[in-house]
Amino acid sequence: MDSLVQENGDSQASQADRQKDRSETGAAIEFRSVTKKYGSHTVVENLSLTIPSGKITVFVGPSGCGKTTSLRMINRMVEHTSGEILVKGQPNTESSPHELRRSIGYVLQQAGLMPHRKIIDNIATVPYLKNVPKKQARAQAKELMKTVGLSEDLANRYPAQLSGGQAQRVGVARALASESDIILMDEPFSAVDPVVRADLQQEILRLQEKFHRTIIFVTHDIDEAIQLGDYIAVFATGGRLAQFGTPEEILREPADDFVSGFVGRDRGMRRLTFASAQNLPIHPLEAQDTPWQKWQLKIKDGMPAGWETEGRTIPGGSLFVEGGTLRDALDSVLSSPSGWGVVVDRQGKAIGLLNSDDVLDATEEERYRRYGVA
Numbered sequence: 001m002d003s004l005v006q007e008n009g010d011s012q013a014s015q016a017d018r019q020k021d022r023s024e025t026g027a028a029i030e031f032r033s034v035t036k037k038y039g040s041h042t043v044v045e046n047l048s049l050t051i052p053s054g055k056i057t058v059f060v061g062p063s064g065c066g067k068t069t070s071l072r073m074i075n076r077m078v079e080h081t082s083g084e085i086l087v088k089g090q091p092n093t094e095s096s097p098h099e100l101r102r103s104i105g106y107v108l109q110q111a112g113l114m115p116h117r118k119i120i121d122n123i124a125t126v127p128y129l130k131n132v133p134k135k136q137a138r139a140q141a142k143e144l145m146k147t148v149g150l151s152e153d154l155a156n157r158y159p160a161q162l163s164g165g166q167a168q169r170v171g172v173a174r175a176l177a178s179e180s181d182i183i184l185m186d187e188p189f190s191a192v193d194p195v196v197r198a199d200l201q202q203e204i205l206r207l208q209e210k211f212h213r214t215i216i217f218v219t220h221d222i223d224e225a226i227q228l229g230d231y232i233a234v235f236a237t238g239g240r241l242a243q244f245g246t247p248e249e250i251l252r253e254p255a256d257d258f259v260s261g262f263v264g265r266d267r268g269m270r271r272l273t274f275a276s277a278q279n280l281p282i283h284p285l286e287a288q289d290t291p292w293q294k295w296q297l298k299i300k301d302g303m304p305a306g307w308e309t310e311g312r313t314i315p316g317g318s319l320f321v322e323g324g325t326l327r328d329a330l331d332s333v334l335s336s337p338s339g340w341g342v343v344v345d346r347q348g349k350a351i352g353l354l355n356s357d358d359v360l361d362a363t364e365e366e367r368y369r370r371y372g373v374a
């Protein structure tokens, strides 16, 4: 298993500890020296990787680096050339591709819904195949529609009558209906616009808190990987696993130039995603409300409604939802026209203000805590 976290600069001891943790929580899937070739072309090279149960593991990397191939080898949609893939401890070659596909949920980029079947029947596909009585399967599918935030009114529509985001929710509901504890997701949100995508990402995190499935999620977007992954496997061109670790580990200590290039120049900003903003002082809303200040926060029905200056109202910046990260806090002060970040509660009501000096000091403290030097 040395290649699991190869070259990532961690001490051998901490690698061993992490590996131990994974085996204690149970490995859902294990790739053992797996290679995939098409003719003489190697698309996945000697992949060794342990995917822990009940967590989201993201495969990320540039186009053509073998992420989808690696995902598909799990349920034998693609057969590996050499090595071994264990699914819950059993070599996947011991089950037929047919069995594997029924027992492992799969969500595709275009949701992969059957166009001539109603939404409810699309969701109930696997239960039908398993001979669950139709009435029961449909009742369960309706429940799942609620779970993934879809209105029951959509049950009798056809896939072409849904938006991209709704179709993806149906895809997720269908994967949950299979009651599989392993779900493969291949770029499921790449075809929807950024706002819907952010909603769907939140939905996955919410569902995961409830269901604790083993999710393997493919994306080429490092931000999506950081947002969703408990663990991230970074693939490099040529089907090589460049690094495996938590998002924080990968941002803090990229294993090589390829990984550091891939995680990007603004990885310092991304790292703030893992720093809590809980110690930041929240100033009262009145703090900026002084005659000598140019800006005044407008509030309507308790919600922030922009900043007023010299008789003009200017839309506010991003809001800092209480309990957010240091990255959210920094964004709220940088994007606010007044330089004050607006703190809201979970219902969106304005409850206070962040001061930019406090936030910048906190980013310095975070660096100090991490590296031990100012």
Ligand SMILES: Nc1ncnc2c1ncn2[C@@H]1O[C@H](COP(=O)(O)OP(=O)(O)OP(=O)(O)O)[C@@H](O)[C@H]1O
Pocket: 038, 043, 061, 062, 063, 064, 065, 066, 067, 068, 069, 070, 220
């Ligand atoms: N059936 C096939 N026959 C030959 N080559 C293939 C086949 N399927 C995939 N490949 C090649 O294998 C490599 C890896 O493809 P794969 O789809 O796994 O990459 P990926 O990292 O998922 O890329 P993307 O993000 O673009 O989907 C690519 O060079 C691709 O052209």
